[in-house]
Amino acid sequence: MTLTLPNIIPILNAKTNGKPENFEIDSVSIDSRSLQNGAGTLFFAIAGPNYDAHSYISNLIENGVRNFVVTHIPENLEGKAYFIIVENTLDALQQFAAWYRGLFHFPVIGITGSNGKTIVKEWLNFLLGPDYNIIRSPKSYNSQVGVPLSVVSINENHNLGIFEAGISTVNEMVKLEPIIRPTIGLLTNIGSAHDEGFSNLGEKIKEKLKLFTHSDILICHKNKTVEAFLSQKVTTFTWSCKDESADVFIGKKPMVDKTVLKIRHNGQVFEIKIPFQDDASIENAIQCLMVLLHFGYSHETIEQRMELLYPVEMRLKVKNGINNTTLIDDSYSSDFQSLKIALDFLESQKQYKKKTLILSDIFQSGLDTDELYSKVSQLVISNKIQRVIGIGETISAYKNKFANCITFKDTEGFIDAFDTLSFGNETILIKGARTFEFERIVLLLEEKTHETVLEINLNAISHNLNFFKSKLKPATKMMVMVKAFGYGNGGFEIAKLLEHHHVDYLGVAFADEGISLKSAGIKLPIMVLNPETTSFQSIIQHELEPEIYSIKGLKSFLQIAKQRKLEQFPIHIKIDTGMHRLGFEENNMDELIAILKENKSVKVKSILSHMATSDDVSFKDFALSQITRFEKLSAKLMTGLQIHPIRHMLNTSGITNFPDAQYDMVRLGIGLYGISNDAEEQKQLENVGTLKSVISQIRTIPEGDSVGYGRRFIADKPTKIATIPIGYADGISRGWGNEKGFVTIKNKKAPILGSVCMDMLMVDISNISCKEGDRVVIFGESPTVNEIAKALGTIPYEILTGISQRVKRVFYRE
Structure with a gap:
């Protein structure tokens, strides 16, 4: 949909400064680093606790952006762009998104809750995708900024929306509701995440339910606590595994690596299988089932599609570890409710009898410290965890509540002691708040596979x-x-x-x-x-x-x-x-x-x-x-x-x-x-294939030394080079060598030095901080297949089809 500045300005109740070069707006941005910012971008300069986007407006103007929503015009920039001046740029973004949402009149599913929002959203997209052109929140865009950015991505081709809404305190949902304006509400699990933002559980539930003020129907687990805060105007469609008065009553039966759900609805009974056994996945799957029932899908279609559900590796990720270990990576958050879910998930995914829990201090529990760690101890015992490694000053103080427990005051202490610890033939749950940077622990424990893969x-x-x-x-x-x-x-x-x-x-x-x-x-x-x-x-x-x-x-x-x-x-x-x-x-x-x-x-x-x-x-x-x-x-x-x-x-x-x-x-x-020869259409497509490898070896060569066959690169200064295990036998053209082409390491370009070898190529990493084993992108988002084809005077077809079948293909869903 084409938007024009004269349409937008009245909505924001704004003053203006300057003359627009182009009245049409084709995108909205808040990220000054985005290479997609251009003449048709409307940039909202949002100020956060650690940054102020007004500081980057000068650079954006140099890169071609001409239209800005600001609280003030930065010094020396008046007259250099078109400025729409408002009191608060975040409020303006939300007002704009709410107006934009009102231009569309198709069904919208609004999802909120403490846990499961992103997974349910992604599963619904998979289940409904064959029949609808769906617009949904990208990744976990469920915040005060993420929601409006999600909604302004709607276009005329969409006929179903699925949006998440996340809140951390009171008076936030009232801002998100008019932006999402869900016709169908979906309330997922209510847990203890962000409890510190609310005085009690009732206040939290009441705030979340504000998302459904204008919804035609609310889909939720039958729960007396929730019902106590529901308006009588809200029509509900409920489910339960215990209360037979729910609209849908569900029985559960484990079967090998699946769960059989026996569903009773409208006087009919049918069964489906889902490929999970942990309680969190079962509950998320039931939420999706309820949406399919509401949409009137046949029992046969529901059965076929639900059995194809897959793990969403956004928060809980299963990885191969060193010394025959399996890692459950949950380094996203650390609250009591998610710990319970993660331990349940650990049990369903374990490959080894021995289980270890690496746990940071727990936040957002809503419990006093003594009670919290007593409950954590009970969880550890009930889940038969053989070893606990605690990281943080608080959990260290409660070390005596756990059998076979070792603690460190911080992540650095664990890393320093890593060589003295023994890991092998076990399943390890790594559960920590982001402030503890547990991704560093995951990196230590993850199996290092020096392989080249094409991720699809x-x-x-x-x-x-x-x-x-x-x-x-x-x-x-x-x-x-x-x-x-x-x-x-x-x-x-x-x-x-x-x-x-x-x-x-x-x-x-x-x-x-x-x-x-x-x-x-x-x-x-x-x-x-x-x-x-x-x-x-x-x-x-x-x-x-x-x-x-x-x-x-x-x-x-x-x-x-x-x-x-x-x-x-x-x-x-x-x-x-x-x-x-x-x-x-x-x-x-x-x-x-x-x-x-x-x-x-x-x-x-x-x-x-x-x-x-x-x-x-x-x-x-x-x-x-x-x-x-x-x-x-x-x-x-x-x-x-x-x-x-x-x-x-x-x-x-x-x-x-x-x-x-x-x-x-x-x-x-x-x-x-994901390939188009039309530049505008290319923007609408998503990258499908990312060819990745790793750094095999790093060395520094002196001035005058050469790299590769034929001495086609001779260093004119000391040069740090990395060797990558991929070459023309894998499908990388020799014409892409000799500094014509590049790979991406740590989001930076590394020029290819000398000739591409049969199984290897060498790149310049003099200005990149990296180490052996780090990931290398051969093509994907950068360089793109189109870029490589253009540089080589060929077509993208040749680049894609030229990748050898000896390169492993890995298929995934985000």
Whole structure:
């Protein structure tokens, strides 16, 4: 949605200074470091306890930002930009977001509670994603700043919102409610997080319930304490595992590594399985189940989708540790309620009988210190923790409450003593408040794997899929290309996700790719774009659907089809409209019609063509001539055979540049993987693949020494270099070496020195503080695949598909 400054200024009740160069606003920002800030950005200069964004306005002006919401104009900047002057920039951001939210009228789920908000949000996005174009809070953007930034990301293509709201004290929710304005409320677990901000539990509940003041319905656990603070105007949809008067009554039964939920609702009973056994995950899953029931999903759909839920590694992360240990990383917070949840999670995830708890001082408990650590001791005993390592002055004072306990006053003390401690064949829960910097402990205990991996973000794939779906007419089908090992990203895992999202077709280049997917259990129809005649038997055997592009190929397939007595086997007819690669031409049409007219062995499932210049608008006339030719030849074929098959010719760039030629289906390719040749569209896509490695070795070479084969780099001063275990055998072009290319270490560019070797490359880290074992980004957010392709004079396809299959693919959801 295009916003203009004249629309915005009255909302903020602001004064102005200067003349705007551009009235249109395409983004809102509060981060002065963002490289996305530009002429269309409206920058809110927010002042926090440790920073004031007004200090960075001068740099932003140099980088092209022209429109600012400020409390004052910084010295010497008057007349250099357009300033919207308000009393409080945070209030202004919230006012703007609330106004912006009012421009949209689709269902919005508002989530609040003490625990589970982010997980429930991410799971709901997964469960509802196949049917809705969802806007949701990124990561844990649930604060006074995070919520408005989430909401102003809504666009006209969204038809469902899911937003978190987090508060730490009174009078905060009243500011977030008009920004989220949820039509559907969801109250998750109420625990002790942020208890210090409230005088009692009742005040905390009352404040959280303000989010649902205007909601049509509130979904929550049936709880007398909560009900005591609910307005009679609020309609509830409740669940319980104990109170049978709840709208939904649920029984739980553990089964191996799953939990079976027996659900009673509206006089009907059905069962689902979820892949968890810990209480926190079960409760979060039930919250999601309630939303699906409210939305009217069938029991079958609920069962299918709920079983696919996955761990969300935002707070509790399972990692491999040194000496055959498993780490449960929960270095996000330290309060009593989350400790209980973490210990429960530890029990469900343990791989070893021996269990160790590394615990910092506990905050936000709402209990006095004696009672708190007595309760913690009881938890440790009940969870059969064999060893406790306490870190902090308070827990050190209560050391005698724990058996087999060693304590340190701070994290530094633990690190100094690390070599004297023994860890092995155990599961370790690392639970600490952020002020203790327990990530340093995790780093010590985490297994160091010097491996190169290509990490694939499945959430980003879903986002990009939905982005292109939003460009289609309601009846237009979608084929997604997973050829070339999913453009280098991996085949089966992506195909499985696409199947979950109900795409209509998958496309592969050769039969073996399709056979691999079918053998792995993919049930979607798969079209083989470049079938060789020798693969026809296998194509038929595995129920793949061949593209037929020549008379010779058609006759060969029909001969086999006749021998196997096939009837109405689906085939796809390729027409050459100007690409001149594969396909029937106009002079083949009569013969093609004659062969197919009386043939019962096959059925023309679709007619397709391929555009040669859909990505280059300078060839628009040629592209339109291809569309015209396709219309003419496909119509002739349809008339001659008296059929109405699917027609399709648009690829990724065609979807954007030629929307009137969608026909019955489009073919989404590299756009799914976050790549566009359109700069504006690229901003809308999410990065899917991040190629990572590690630093194997660091050395400093003197002036005059060289690096790599052929001495193509000679140091003109002492130079610190790092060796990275990835080379041209992994798919890194030799042309990317010799200081033309770079990698990213600690968010800084490290130029590649000398020639790229077969299995290694060397980079300059003279200005980067790093060490052996640190992570290196080869491509992802920086450098991007587009950047590398442009520098090498090639296309992103070549960069992605060139990554060797010896590089391990790791799939994850944020």
